[in-house]
Amino acid sequence: MTLPGSVGLVQTEIARLFTVDEPLRLANGETLGPVDVAYETYGTLSAAKDNAVFICHALTGDAHAAGLHAGAKRPGWWDNLIGPGKPLDTDRFFVISANLLGGCQGTTGPATIDQATGRAYGLGFPLLDMADFVTVHRQLLAHLGIERLLAALGGSLGGMQVLQWALTYPEQVTNAAIVAASSRLTAQNIAFSAVARRAIMDDPDFHDGRYAEQGVVPRLGLRTARMMAHITYLSEDAFSEKFGRNPHPERDKPGFGIDFAVESYLDYQGRVFLDRFDALSYLYLSRVMDYFDPFNRSDATALVEACPVNFLVMSFDTDWRFSTEHSRRIVKHLQNAAQPVTFRDIPSSWGHDSFLLPLQRYHDTLRAWFDRSLREGLR
Amino acid sequence: MTLPGSVGLVQTEIARLFTVDEPLRLANGETLGPVDVAYETYGTLSAAKDNAVFICHALTGDAHAAGLHAGAKRPGWWDNLIGPGKPLDTDRFFVISANLLGGCQGTTGPATIDQATGRAYGLGFPLLDMADFVTVHRQLLAHLGIERLLAALGGSLGGMQVLQWALTYPEQVTNAAIVAASSRLTAQNIAFSAVARRAIMDDPDFHDGRYAEQGVVPRLGLRTARMMAHITYLSEDAFSEKFGRNPHPERDKPGFGIDFAVESYLDYQGRVFLDRFDALSYLYLSRVMDYFDPFNRSDATALVEACPVNFLVMSFDTDWRFSTEHSRRIVKHLQNAAQPVTFRDIPSSWGHDSFLLPLQRYHDTLRAWFDRSLREGLR
Numbered sequence: 001m002t003l004p005g006s007v008g009l010v011q012t013e014i015a016r017l018f019t020v021d022e023p024l025r026l027a028n029g030e031t032l033g034p035v036d037v038a039y040e041t042y043g044t045l046s047a048a049k050d051n052a053v054f055i056c057h058a059l060t061g062d063a064h065a066a067g068l069h070a071g072a073k074r075p076g077w078w079d080n081l082i083g084p085g086k087p088l089d090t091d092r093f094f095v096i097s098a099n100l101l102g103g104c105q106g107t108t109g110p111a112t113i114d115q116a117t118g119r120a121y122g123l124g125f126p127l128l129d130m131a132d133f134v135t136v137h138r139q140l141l142a143h144l145g146i147e148r149l150l151a152a153l154g155g156s157l158g159g160m161q162v163l164q165w166a167l168t169y170p171e172q173v174t175n176a177a178i179v180a181a182s183s184r185l186t187a188q189n190i191a192f193s194a195v196a197r198r199a200i201m202d203d204p205d206f207h208d209g210r211y212a213e214q215g216v217v218p219r220l221g222l223r224t225a226r227m228m229a230h231i232t233y234l235s236e237d238a239f240s241e242k243f244g245r246n247p248h249p250e251r252d253k254p255g256f257g258i259d260f261a262v263e264s265y266l267d268y269q270g271r272v273f274l275d276r277f278d279a280l281s282y283l284y285l286s287r288v289m290d291y292f293d294p295f296n297r298s299d300a301t302a303l304v305e306a307c308p309v310n311f312l313v314m315s316f317d318t319d320w321r322f323s324t325e326h327s328r329r330i331v332k333h334l335q336n337a338a339q340p341v342t343f344r345d346i347p348s349s350w351g352h353d354s355f356l357l358p359l360q361r362y363h364d365t366l367r368a369w370f371d372r373s374l375r376e377g378l379r
Numbered sequence: 380m381t382l383p384g385s386v387g388l389v390q391t392e393i394a395r396l397f398t399v400d401e402p403l404r405l406a407n408g409e410t411l412g413p414v415d416v417a418y419e420t421y422g423t424l425s426a427a428k429d430n431a432v433f434i435c436h437a438l439t440g441d442a443h444a445a446g447l448h449a450g451a452k453r454p455g456w457w458d459n460l461i462g463p464g465k466p467l468d469t470d471r472f473f474v475i476s477a478n479l480l481g482g483c484q485g486t487t488g489p490a491t492i493d494q495a496t497g498r499a500y501g502l503g504f505p506l507l508d509m510a511d512f513v514t515v516h517r518q519l520l521a522h523l524g525i526e527r528l529l530a531a532l533g534g535s536l537g538g539m540q541v542l543q544w545a546l547t548y549p550e551q552v553t554n555a556a557i558v559a560a561s562s563r564l565t566a567q568n569i570a571f572s573a574v575a576r577r578a579i580m581d582d583p584d585f586h587d588g589r590y591a592e593q594g595v596v597p598r599l600g601l602r603t604a605r606m607m608a609h610i611t612y613l614s615e616d617a618f619s620e621k622f623g624r625n626p627h628p629e630r631d632k633p634g635f636g637i638d639f640a641v642e643s644y645l646d647y648q649g650r651v652f653l654d655r656f657d658a659l660s661y662l663y664l665s666r667v668m669d670y671f672d673p674f675n676r677s678d679a680t681a682l683v684e685a686c687p688v689n690f691l692v693m694s695f696d697t698d699w700r701f702s703t704e705h706s707r708r709i710v711k712h713l714q715n716a717a718q719p720v721t722f723r724d725i726p727s728s729w730g731h732d733s734f735l736l737p738l739q740r741y742h743d744t745l746r747a748w749f750d751r752s753l754r755e756g757l758r
Contacts, residue, residue, distance in 0.1 A: 028636060128635050187618035187641040188610060194642045195606045197635055198649075204583055220479045220581040231567060236699075239566035245672065254506050255668065256662050262566040263573045270577075283635050291633065293624065322617075333615055345499040 005083045005088050006075065007042040010097075012069035014038050014106055017139040018052055022114065024101075024136065027129035027272035034115065037140050038106020039062045039098035043090035044084060045146065050378045052146050053088060053370070054137065056154030056161040057096035058355075059285050062105035065097035066090070080358040087367035088153070093372060096144065100161075102128045102285055103296050104278035111212060111278045121208035128284055130164040130292045137161075138169065147250045151175035151368075151373050155355035156322065157285065160292050161328065170307040174374040175368065176313040180319055181353040182326035183333060184293040189321070192232055193286040196225035200279045209280055222279045223270035230269045235318035235351030284357050301337035311341040314355075314362065342369070385454065386421040386469050389446035391478075391642050393417050393485055396518040399494065403480075403515065406508035406566060413494065416519050417442045417485020418477035419444065424525065425456065430758045431525050432749070433466060433516065434541040435533030436475035437734075438664050439485035439656050444476035445469075459737040466746035467532070471753060475523065479540075480515045481507045481664050483657035490591060490657045501588035505722035507663055509543040516540075530554035531750050532745075534734035536672045539671050542709065546673055549686040554752040556691040556745065559698055559734040561705035562712065563672040568700070571611055574666040575604035576622045579658045588659055601658045602649035609648045614697035614730030626672065680716035689755075692721040693734075693741070700731035720750070 018024040023033030034210050035336045045052060055065050056080065064222035066082035078294050082088045082095055099107035102125070117124075135261035141149070152173050154162040159181025182189070183364045200206060219322050232243075243262035251259050258264045294300055312336050315327035324345045334378030346362045347355040354362065395415050397403040402412030417679060419442045424431060434444050434457065445461035447454050453546035461467045461474055481504070489504035496503075520528070532554050533541040538560025561568070576615075582600030586593050622641035627686035630638050638644045673679055690713050694706035703724045710722045725741045727733040733741065 041468070073687055110535065123635070151688040186615055187622040187639070188613075188625070190639050191606075191610045191618060191641050191645055194639070194645055195610065197602060198606060198645075199578060199603045200637065202603065220636060223605065224574060224578045224581065227570075229578060231570045231574065234567075235567055236567040239570065243566040245563060245566065245569070254666070256502070256580065260569050260573070260669065262570050266570055266577075287633070287635060290639065320586065 005085055006079065007067035010042065010064070010071060010076070011069060011104055012038050012063050012129075015143050017136065017141060019142055019190070023133070024139075026126055027131040028127060029245060030126045032108070032126055033110045034097045035101065035136060035244075036106070037098055037101075037108070037136060039140055040064060040066070041094060041097075041144075042095040043093050044068050045094040049146055049147075051094050051162060051374065052095045052149050052339065053095050054141070054149050055082070055095060055275075056119070056133075056137075056152060057097065057100065058154075058156035058158050059289070060105065060273070060282075061158065063097050063099040063107075064105075066095070077356065081363065081366065082256035084109070087363045088370055091116055093150070094372065096140070096146075098140050100133050100285060102281055102288070104281040107136070109278065110209070110280035110284055118211045120210070121276070122280065125280070125284065128288050130160060130288055131168065132295070133288070134168065137165075137240075138172070141172075148378055149173050150378060151177060151370065153177040153179070154181070155179040155250055156181055156352065157289055160289065164292070164294055166309045166311070167300060167304050169301050170304040170309045174379045175310045175312070175369070177314070177369065178327075178330060179314045180316060180322055180327075180352055181330070182292075182322040183295055183330045184270055190290050192228065193290060195259050196228055197286065199224040199285050200282060206279065209267045218279045219274050222274055222277070223281065225275040227266040227270040230266055230323040233351060233353045235320065235349060237318060238350045241349065273284040295333045301333070303348060305337050305338060308339050311339055311374070312365075313341060314344045314346060314365065316346050316351065316354035316362075318346040318349055319352045358379050384464055385458065386446035386462050389419050389421065389443070389455070390448060391417050391419055391442050391485055394519060394522050396515065398521055403511070403518075405505055406510040407506060409505045411505055413489070414515060414588065415485070416477055416480075416487070416515060418475060418519055419443055419445070419455075420476075420523075421445050421474040421718070422472050424473040428525055428574065429527075430471060430753065431473045431475060431520075431528050432533040433520070433528050434461070434474060435512075435516075435531060435537035436476065436479065437533075437537050438440055438537035438668070439661075440537065441482065442476050442478040442486075442723060445474070445486075449716055456735065460745065461740065464479070464494070465750055466742045472749065473531070475519070475525075477516055477519050479512050479664060481660055481667070483660040484655075486515070487661055489659035499591045501659065503657070507541060507667050507675070510547065510666055511538045511682065512545045512546065512667070516544075517551070527757055528552050529757060530556060530749065531560070532556040533560070533699075533745075534558040535560055535731065536668055539668065542675055543671070545688045545690065546679060546683050549683040549688045552688050553758045554689045554691070554748070556693070556748065557706075557709060558693045559695060559706075559731055560709070561671075561701045562674055562709045564669055569669050571607065572669060576583070576662050576665060578603040578607075579661060580749045585658065590658070595624060596653070597658045598653050601653055601656070602659065604661060605652040605656075606645040606649040609645055611700040612730060612732045614699065614728060616697060617729045617732075620728065674712045680712070683718060684716050687718050690718055691723070691725045691751070692720060693725060693744065695725050695727040695730065695733035695741075696729045697728055698733065
């Protein structure tokens, strides 16, 4: 089966990148091993290995960014962007997408069995840092025999990872695209994540993180967390446009159930999330975002000043999860560090979720940027 | 003990306003009785009974708006506004503040014992409408021997009640001040309340609303609801100014506890709320707000057109719970109905909570408006 513009059938691969004997060394000094990483690739690596693009996913993303898994109806989460002829054109680029350390979609995370104990790590899993995500994905590149990336691209948390990668290993990243991201969460940003974590940990089925051993999942808390998060992913106008004050079609009489269409939407988003995401991963990955603050170090830009990266920073004008101001701050820091930066604030009515949508100006900008990166090649 | 500017020691009174035999008739056609109402008054009613001002409280407010309860350290929630010499000057006005029907601070609500069953109403309490709040408080006025109000003033949900009151009984309300309110919640507004209700009802201690009989309270769900709500009560800038990314002073090492100052604030706000608010009241009162949409009726403005009310509509420019746009919409509807409307959008960095704060321009505006109302008197 060939779908126009699709990379077609794909599957997630798992690579063991660190072992007990040669463990991952984390930013906080701890070690972790073994560490497996789930990833997918699309397109063909050139003989010169000069067309690799790394995709960094957002908080609840996974390695399956494009194409179809066997039997699945829905393609990968960034399928509108990645494929033959698409802005990230797999006829020309070799695209790598990997699940994050601490995630729950194939890469080692808190739900993984700790070989030392025979039990899931749970809250015994080490606290992570954005740098650890980069360390692990660099190891994946080495595993794939790729030394340097033509580009790295990420949205939201993924954009934060791209920023970390470019600042600390600029020689490995010729072009870095940071979309709808932040270099430091605000108190309000942290507050939303704090309430989400509170809901998860308050669920009696959380069992101090040992829920798997009890054969349960903190479903209700995770659902509340996801419902709340979804409010922040859309602009207020997008909610009004999509749902307004429309009643839920199945509303019988007023009560405390699903009376309004917007309540049905949140309910749906909360429920489908439970089938694909782990509560502990939510805790770990959201906390990495809270602590991320790369420019708040005196040596933050020394490496990148010596080895400039072509940065593309993009925001969406109705994004209030990570507003345009977050992107402007990143741009300012990079400009102060004498980096070449292209900044685009894209008009969109959809808020934070815009980075996942096929918006014309957004995709045109990315297409032009990728085309240029290919013309100019690795530095 | 005399405190300058304070109404001094006060206590909450309870009046039985409806009985089983003469029950309250609700907007939905059901009846409810008995109904008690908790209220406080400050100042002295003039012989002509022409200086009465009614205070309508917000979602989680109560009758105790000003002065001190015996033994208490904190004054009523609007004490900065109400008192001798204050903008709402109790040397000149007679101020009435009453707890809402469906509330939990002395007025009959879902936690009240249903005399027909001997058990708390729970979810058997009837669903309420904004009109029911007005019906009950009109009965309180009758009980106090007051026919007409010189003014009604309310913030947030309280402002919505004032709007309802003025639109349906304009002959009773010469002046109506509507602060930080809305005439129709947006999908996003409803979404926040939906998640809060979800958290409450998902708490295993909710017991389908019969938690009191189990000797428990859905504390965790109510806390989550309150924590989330507090995010919406402050502007993002206010959170940044108050807390920034400051660590919690007692932070030991990073984890999933209270690492940041903003997390400590939310935790505190969530905990203190549990001592004073009932989960079922949260459901009932928030749902009234969701359904409120008074201008979405063909006859919405007929009464007020025949008997104009002097409206004051105020918003705060950083309020994103009920943004200035909500107030502008109210103003537009009222102007279309040929009402005299004064509109003020007050600059404030504090967001929705501004209506509770002693902001100079805000209080000056209210003071001038109350002064004028007294000069002009009842219509």
